[in-house]
Structures are given as C-alpha cells and as structure tokens.
Amino acid sequence: MTDSFTRIYRLTIVVVFAVVAAAVGWILFYSVPDTLADLAGLLLVVGVVVAALRVGGRLAASAFPDYDVAEVAVEGPISRDGGGGPVPGRGGGTPADDIVEQIDAAADDENVDALLVRLNTPGGEVLPSDDIRRAVADFDGPTVAYATDTCASGGYWIASGCDELWSHDVSVVGSIGVIGSSVNASELADKLGLSYERFAAGKYKDAGMALKEPTEDEREYLQGLIDDYYDDFVERVAEGRDMDPQVVRDTEARVYLGEEARELGLVDSLGTRDDVEDRLAELLGRDGVSVEEFTPEVGLADRLRGGVEGAAYAFGAGLASSVDSDDGFSFRF
Numbered sequence: 001m002t003d004s005f006t007r008i009y010r011l012t013i014v015v016v017f018a019v020v021a022a023a024v025g026w027i028l029f030y031s032v033p034d035t036l037a038d039l040a041g042l043l044l045v046v047g048v049v050v051a052a053l054r055v056g057g058r059l060a061a062s063a064f065p066d067y068d069v070a071e072v073a074v075e076g077p078i079s080r081d082g083g084g085g086p087v088p089g090r091g092g093g094t095p096a097d098d099i100v101e102q103i104d105a106a107a108d109d110e111n112v113d114a115l116l117v118r119l120n121t122p123g124g125e126v127l128p129s130d131d132i133r134r135a136v137a138d139f140d141g142p143t144v145a146y147a148t149d150t151c152a153s154g155g156y157w158i159a160s161g162c163d164e165l166w167s168h169d170v171s172v173v174g175s176i177g178v179i180g181s182s183v184n185a186s187e188l189a190d191k192l193g194l195s196y197e198r199f200a201a202g203k204y205k206d207a208g209m210a211l212k213e214p215t216e217d218e219r220e221y222l223q224g225l226i227d228d229y230y231d232d233f234v235e236r237v238a239e240g241r242d243m244d245p246q247v248v249r250d251t252e253a254r255v256y257l258g259e260e261a262r263e264l265g266l267v268d269s270l271g272t273r274d275d276v277e278d279r280l281a282e283l284l285g286r287d288g289v290s291v292e293e294f295t296p297e298v299g300l301a302d303r304l305r306g307g308v309e310g311a312a313y314a315f316g317a318g319l320a321s322s323v324d325s326d327d328g329f330s331f332r333f
Helices: 003-031 038-063 096-108 126-138 154-159 186-192 216-241 245-250 258-264 273-284 300-312
Strands: 069-075 114-121 143-152 164-167 172-174 179-181 255-257 291-293 321-324 330-332
Touching (some): 069 096, 114 273, 126 143, 126 154, 216 245
16 A cells, blocks of 8 residues: 555544544534533534544554554663663663564564664673564564664674664774673671581582682683673674674674774664664665654653663663572673
8 A cells, every 4th residue: 555545544534533523522512502602512522523533543543554664672771671680770671571572563563664673772681682683683674773872782782683783973882792790708708707608509509609719610610601601692793793703702892983883894884863764765665764663561650760770870881691690690791
C-alpha cells in the first residue's frame, strides 16, 4: 500500500468518526433538550467531537501505520532486570528482556522494513548484552546502530551485530576489554580480629573471597577466565565488524572519539540522526523513511528512578558485571 493511499485511509477514518460523533452529540446534548442553555449544549458537542477525533486518530494509526523503520533504544547499563546492580553509583537501564521483546515486535510488524538501534550505554552484563545482539542479528532487514553519547563494551558488542554503525563525531566508542575484580579485605580482617573459616567443596570454589588472600593458583585461575572472556569478546567483534582480530586487540580496551573510531574501523560513518535516516532510506531504496520508536511499558516510578540513577553513572565503566558470583569475585567486560 502506497503512502498516499495510507494517508487517505487514515484521514477517512478520522473524518467518519468526527462526523458521527458530532451528529450524536448534537442530538443528545443540543437539539433534543430545548430547556438547557444552548452554550452548554454546544460545549458538550465540541467535547464529544474532540474525544472522537482522538479515538479515531488512534484507530486510524493502528489500522494504517505510516512508519517503515522501527527504532529501539539501549540506554544506560545493560542488565537482565534493568537494576543498578552491585557497583556503587551505577544507574539503572532498560531491562534487556524488554529490549529484546521490542526488537521481536518490530520483526513481527509487517510495516517495519528496517531497524534502527540507538545506543547510549557504557555496557552491562554479558548474557543480556548477547541476547540483544542476537535479536538484532536475527532481524530480517537492514539494521543500523547509531551511537549517541557512549557506545562502550556491551553497547559495542550489540552494535557489532548490526549491518552498520554510525556515531556522532564526539561520541565515545570502544572499551573492548575485560576486567575482573574482588575486594581484598584480609589485612583489615586481621586487624579487626576476624578470621576466615573455609567450608567449601572444590579447590577454587572460594577463589576471590574478600576475607582471604588469594593464592597464586587462584590468581592464575581467575586470570584464565578473564582471558577466555576477552578472546570471545574479540572474536565476536572481529566477526561482526569484519575486522582483523589483532586490530581489535590493539585497541587495548581504550575508548575513542567518533573520528578516530572511524579511522580504526570501529565505526562505519559519522553523522547526525538525519544522516542516519537518509542512509536507511538509501538502504531501502526510498526517498525517505518514517521512524517509529518501539518502547516497553514503563511506570512513572521506574522512569523517575532510572533518570536519577542514570545521571550518577559515569561513562567508560566498560561492560559491567557479567558474573557476580556468591564468592565475592566479579567479571566485567
């Protein structure tokens, strides 16, 4: 169905609703009761017409959508439930499952021909990030990622699953690396008279516990896990971005501004949001596109909480905690 016919059908639905509502309102509130003030009746008629226009507009938009590109936003730290997680000061983000749900909804929408993934995230948990990346990669149609402020670690992981990555010239991009961390409070515990009693099955079960000094074997074990995570991260980015794995390793987990990121091949093109939409139109072979943002239902309390926490979370934290095991050690990409 062409855009012109779609607009005609939408307008027809709205006009029909308005005419019917005006007629009903006139009969009920103005024409029949001859003892009421004419002005009050007229105002009631106007109110019915306005309400009908809103309802008709929604039905028309639902029956004959005028968009052909779906936009899904990944903002804030990436986690399964959107919570702040164990790192102090980390703000909340949109739950990864909700983002995947919106991507799947866009894929099932017959009006959607392309996907725009807007990224402003310092990273997040590994599996939720990979779930989003897989959903993007499975989308049947052009997929373009657009980095606004920050596209680091888990955000870059997601972007590597898109056909193209665009950024602003001052966007922060990269942070392809892994970190493991654990608080070592063994000396403090000694000073306070606290002792660590081990009750565990398995040599490395309590590796990284805060109240004991790690052995050299435990350090090698934990570093080996970090190295494995890093190898997988590099492999996925290199494959998705069609880059030499050594080039990815040479970034050494640094972040880059847009221009340098483009020179390194981490970003395909630089531009504004309008430039990205022009590129989507080019990929679809059209003169222009209409973008509809697909967003999950979020309550007012969650919106307020997310805004306050997000402001407290600084950029460049890397792909945040992917494994928060009960022994006190955590991995971050």
